[in-house]
Amino acid sequence: MLPIDDSPLCRDGKALILAYDHGLEHGPVDFGDLPESADPERTFEAATHPAVTSVAVQKGIAEAYYPSYEDDVNLLLKLNGTSNLWMGEPDSAVNCTVDYAAELGASSVGFTVYGGSNNEIEMVEEFRDAQEAARDHDMPVVMWSYPRGQGLKNDTSDTTIAYAARLALELGADIAKVKYPGSKAGMEQAVQMAGPTKVVMSGGSKTSDREFLQSVKAVMDAGGKGLAVGRNVWQREDPEALLDSLEKVIFEEASVDAALE
C-alpha cells in the first residue's frame, strides 16, 4: 500500500474503474445483448465521463485505442487474464509486462490472484514481480482478489471476501477489487481487514439500476472506496445515465433515490 490519493486512479480518495476485459475473459457472449458493446471505442467514450477514474483493459485494447484517449482517460492496464475456453484449475496468463504497460501510458496496473487455487503459489509470485516492477514506475496496483478453486466451497461468504481483502493488503496491493459479499456488514468486515488498502466492489453481472446502486451505496457506507464496474455500464444502452448516478453515490454521498433522480 502506497499513498495513491493523488494518483490518477483516484478522485477524492475514491475510485471508479470502468472494466472492459470481458472480451478476453468471457468472449463474444458478453456482447450478445448489445452488439455495439463489442466496440472498445464505445467504452473509451464512456470512460471520458468525469466519474470514471480509470479504464481497465488488456494490452491489445490499450495498444489500439488508448493513443486516441490518452488526454481524456486514465489507463489501468490489466496485466493478466485467461479465456473461458479453458476450463482448468483457476489460473491467469500474464500477458503484459509492467514495463510495456508503462510504455503504453498506463498510470496503474491490475492483476488477478485466485487465492485458494492450486495455482495460488505461482500467481502470488507473478504478482510479486508485477507489484515490485510497478513500484519502480510509481504505479498503483489493483488486485482482482478472487478466491476460487478446488478447495473452496463458497467464494462470496463474508469470511472469504474478508480474506480476499486481507490478501491484497498483505501482498502489497493498493486497491483490492472484491466481489460484493451481499451485505453492508460483509463489506465492513472486508474493509476492516484491508486496513489502508482501498476496497472496491467488483460490479458483476448486469442488474437493474436501483439494485445496482443500492449495492454500491452499501459498499460506500461500509467504508468501501468505490467500484470497478463493467457490464453494468457498457451493456446499457445509455452508459452515461448510470455513470451520472454512480458519480452521485460514490463521490457526492448521495442517496440512491437522489442519484436516480
Place this chain on the structure above:
Amino acid sequence: MLPIDDSPLCRDGKALILAYDHGLEHGPVDFGDLPESADPERTFEAATHPAVTSVAVQKGIAEAYYPSYEDDVNLLLKLNGTSNLWMGEPDSAVNCTVDYAAELGASSVGFTVYGGSNNEIEMVEEFRDAQEAARDHDMPVVMWSYPRGQGLKNDTSDTTIAYAARLALELGADIAKVKYPGSKAGMEQAVQMAGPTKVVMSGGSKTSDREFLQSVKAVMDAGGKGLAVGRNVWQREDPEALLDSLEKVIFEEASVDAALE
C-alpha cells in the same frame, strides 16, 4: 494492434500470406500428391507473385532459402510450431527468437495460440514475450488463433471463431489468422470482434478453385482483410494461376467468376 498498412505485410491494407510451415506441422504427407512441393524453393518462387505480401516459414527454411529471395519476397517468420508425431494436449514449441527472426530479415512474425488448451496459459505468456520483442523491432505480429483442446467441442462454430479473433485483439496481435467458420455471417462476427486487428482466413486443406475462391470472397465481403494460404497454392501444379485469381478477389474486389476467367 499497431498501424501496419504501410508495412511489408500489407498491400492496400490487405494481406495474402503464403504459408509453408507444413513440413514441420504435418510432415512429408502433405507433399505426397505433388512431390516437388517438398522443395521450399518452389514456394519461394510462388511468393514472388505480386499478390503475395509475405511468405510464412519456420526458421530453418528461412535460413536456407531467404538469402536468395530477400529482394523479392517479404519474410514472415513463424516463431513456434510442433510436429504431428506428437499427440498431446495442443502446444507448440517456440523454435525461434524474435531477435533471430530479425537477423534473418523477417519483416513480421507469426505465433500460434491454442486458446482453450491446457497449455493456453503458457502459450499466452510466450506470445507476450514474442509480441513485446516484436514491438522493439517494429515488426507486426500475426496470431494463428486456433481454439483447440480437451475442453473444446467444436472449434469452427461462429462463436469460437469470433472468440479466436477477439483473443488476437485483446492480446495485441496485428493480424488474426482464423479458420473459416463456414459462412460470411460467421466471418462478419469474427471481424466485428477483432476491431482494428485485421482478420485473415486460414486456407485449410486443398479444395477446388471455385470453392476456395468463394470462401475467400465471402471473407472479403465480411470485412476480412485477406488470406493465409498454403496447400491450396503450393499443392497445385500451377500456383501462379490461383494466385492471379486470388489477387483479383482480394485486391481488386473482383467476383469469383471474374477472377476465374
Place this chain on the structure above:
Amino acid sequence: MLPIDDSPLCRDGKALILAYDHGLEHGPVDFGDLPESADPERTFEAATHPAVTSVAVQKGIAEAYYPSYEDDVNLLLKLNGTSNLWMGEPDSAVNCTVDYAAELGASSVGFTVYGGSNNEIEMVEEFRDAQEAARDHDMPVVMWSYPRGQGLKNDTSDTTIAYAARLALELGADIAKVKYPGSKAGMEQAVQMAGPTKVVMSGGSKTSDREFLQSVKAVMDAGGKGLAVGRNVWQREDPEALLDSLEKVIFEEASVDAALE
C-alpha cells in the same frame, strides 16, 4: 550462520520476534476473538516495547505501516507465505524479494521451509536465493523450519524438531524458528543440533499466561535464544503485560513466578 549478536535482531544475543503474518497465513479467523487485532498498527505499537527485538510481517503490511515506525521498531520481513484457502502439499509463495525488503527498511528476513514436503527441493532452492541475497545486504536470515507433508507423521516429535533445527544450520540460517517439542529435553536436543544457529520457539496458539511463560522458560533453560510470538501477544487485550513478563524470562533470566508478579 553469521555473527548476529550486534544486529538489530538481537539484544544480549537473544531475540523476541513479534510475528504478525497471520492475516496471510490464517486469514480473518485469527482476529475473530479480538477484532481490533486485525489492525496492524496495534501490533506495531506493541512492537515498540523494549522486549521486542523485531516485528515480522509480510511485504504489504511493511509498506503500509513501517514508515511510521522505522525509528522505533526493527523490521524482519517475512519473504514467503501462503493463504490457508489453499489445501495442497505444503508450499509457500515467495512474495517479496530481498532487494525490496531492504528497500522497505528491513534489517532481517524470514523464510519458511517445509522439510519433508514434496516441495522441499524447490523451497530449499528458493531459500538459497534469499539467503545469499540477504548476505549481500548483511541481513540475518530466520528460517521458519517446519517439517510438514505427506511423508511426515508427527511433526513435533523431539527428533523431527531437532532435525528442523539442524536443517537451519546446514542451510545457512542464523536463527531457527521451530515448534516447541513439548519438553525442555526436546528443546535441548534441538539446540544441540543447531550449533551456533540460534533456536527460538514458535509461539503457537494462544494459551494461559503461566502455561505460555513456562514453555518459554523451558526453552531458555534448554539453551534456546528466545521466542517468536504472535497470537499469544496480539490476541491479548493487554499485550504489554505479557511482553513485560517475557522480557523478564528471556532477557533477565527471571523465574515464571517472578515474571508474573
Place this chain on the structure above:
Amino acid sequence: MLPIDDSPLCRDGKALILAYDHGLEHGPVDFGDLPESADPERTFEAATHPAVTSVAVQKGIAEAYYPSYEDDVNLLLKLNGTSNLWMGEPDSAVNCTVDYAAELGASSVGFTVYGGSNNEIEMVEEFRDAQEAARDHDMPVVMWSYPRGQGLKNDTSDTTIAYAARLALELGADIAKVKYPGSKAGMEQAVQMAGPTKVVMSGGSKTSDREFLQSVKAVMDAGGKGLAVGRNVWQREDPEALLDSLEKVIFEEASVDAALE
C-alpha cells in the same frame, strides 16, 4: 542450414563423424566385447584417420582428451545426452553449453531431438537456444533427429525417417543424423525432405564389414552426405581398416567391392 562445406565438419561437402558418446548413453555394456574400447584415447587415435571429419563426444571426454588432439582432430561437441539407467519418456539432458563447447575448441555441436516424445516441445526449445548460440560462434549444428516416444509405433519407417530429416531442415540444423530406413529408396525420401540440410546415416549396432558398407553405399547413392559411425568402428579390433573402406565409399565413390579390397 548455413553453408558448411568449408567448415572443419566437412570434406568435399561430405561428413564422416566418429561418434563416441556411448559411455553416457549406453554405459559399460557397449565396451564389453572389446574392453580397450572403453579408453577414449583409442577413439581419438582412430579419429586422426583422414576419413574422419570430426569426433563427437560429450563434454567430459572433450575436457580430458581433446587438448592432446586439437591439432589432428576436429571436435563436434554433443551438447545433450542421457544414461539408459533412466527409463522415462524419451528426453535428454543438456549437459554442456555452446559457449563452453567453444571454449573447449569445438568446431561444431550436436543435439538430440526426440520428435514425437512428450518432451518434444521442451527439447525443440532447448535446441533453439543451442542453435542460435551456435550461430553466434559460426559453428555448424548436427541434429540427432530420432522420432521416439509413446505416440510412435515404428521409428524407422520411410515416412518417419523422412519426417525426422525434415524436422532438421525446418528447425535450422545443418546436418540431420537419422537412422537408416532400410533401403536406398527410403533414404532418398529423407534426402529430398531435408533439402540443403545434409543427411547422414546413423551407424547403429555393429554388423559385418560388407553389410555395413552396403548400407553406407546406399546412403551415398541416395544423395546422403555421409555417416556418423560409432560401434562399427571402435568396437572393431582394427578401426583403421574399416575407416579406409569408408573413405573409399564416402569420399571416392568406390563400390563396396572396391572398398573392401
Place this chain on the structure above:
Amino acid sequence: MLPIDDSPLCRDGKALILAYDHGLEHGPVDFGDLPESADPERTFEAATHPAVTSVAVQKGIAEAYYPSYEDDVNLLLKLNGTSNLWMGEPDSAVNCTVDYAAELGASSVGFTVYGGSNNEIEMVEEFRDAQEAARDHDMPVVMWSYPRGQGLKNDTSDTTIAYAARLALELGADIAKVKYPGSKAGMEQAVQMAGPTKVVMSGGSKTSDREFLQSVKAVMDAGGKGLAVGRNVWQREDPEALLDSLEKVIFEEASVDAALE
C-alpha cells in the same frame, strides 16, 4: 576432467575427503551413538589431520565453522543435498551457488547426481551449471555419482558402479565418488570406465577398523585414488587413530596389517 594433482583436493594425486553432510542428509539419527559427533567443530578438528585433503560440508556449516579453520583445512563445499524427511523419487536441492562457495573459501565443490532417477535430466542440467561455474573459478568438481530410482534394481552391482564412474567422466567431473561394489574386481571396472577421472570410494555405514581398511586397500589396489569417509571417522571415539591408519593405506601403500599396528 582437469589436472587436479596440484590442487588442495589432492596429495600425491590421491584424495581423502572427510564428509560431514549427514546432518542434512540423515538428520540427528546419525549422531545418536556418539552425541558429541553432532558438533561440527569435532569434525573440523579431525580434518586438520594431514591425511585429510579436504572436508566436505554444506553451506551453513562452512559459514559457521570454516573461518576458524581456513588456514588448516581445505574446504570442499557440497552444493546440493536433501533431508530424508522427504521420501520422493531421488532428487537433491541445490542449496549453494558456486560463486558463494568460492566466497566462503572453498577450493573444490561437490555435487550429487542420481543417475537413473526420474530427476536425472534436471540434476544433470544443474550439474552442468555448477561444473561450468566451477571451471570459471578453477575449482575441481567431485560428483557423488549414485545411481538410484524407480528404474533401478541393484545399485551396487559392478555394472551400475562402473556406469556411475563413467557418468562422472562423461559429464566432466574431476573425481567420481562411488559406492564400493564389494570387490576389487568391481572397483577395477569402475576405475577403467572413469579414465583420468579419479575414483574414490564412498565410505558408507560404520564398520570395524579392519573390515573398513580392507575395503579401502582393495580400492587402492584396484587403481582407486582414495576415499570419501564420514561416519567411519567421526562416529568413532578416536577419529585420529583411524585417520592414521587410512594415511598409511592410502598415501603410504601400507598393508592393512601394517596400518593397524
